[in-house]
Amino acid sequence: MATLFDAQMIAVEPFSVTALASRSEAIKLGMLKLFADEEFAHAIASQTNTPRFVRTRISMVAEMVQEAVASA
Known part of the structure; x- marks a missing residue:
């Protein structure tokens, strides 16, 4: 699961703890949706370690977090 944690760490880096905490439920739901996605x-x-899959997982988590935080 290190691959998942890496993607999450990179995705949340641009945001404050406050912004992430205020949208934690949306982020949790977003992660559940990602787990149901075959590509993810x-x-x-x-x-x-394939570059394509590294980019895919990071971009998918980053997009989901961005959308969750922006919807506040």
Whole structure:
């Protein structure tokens, strides 16, 4: 699961703890939706060091967090 944690760490870096905490439920729901996404599941589970999958998982988590924080 290191691949997941790496993507999450990179995705939340631009935001304050306050901004993230205020949208924590939206972020949790967003992560659940990502886990149901075949492309995301593949990007965190197989060929995890392939550049394409690294970019995929980071961009998908970053986009979800950005949307969750922006919807505040």
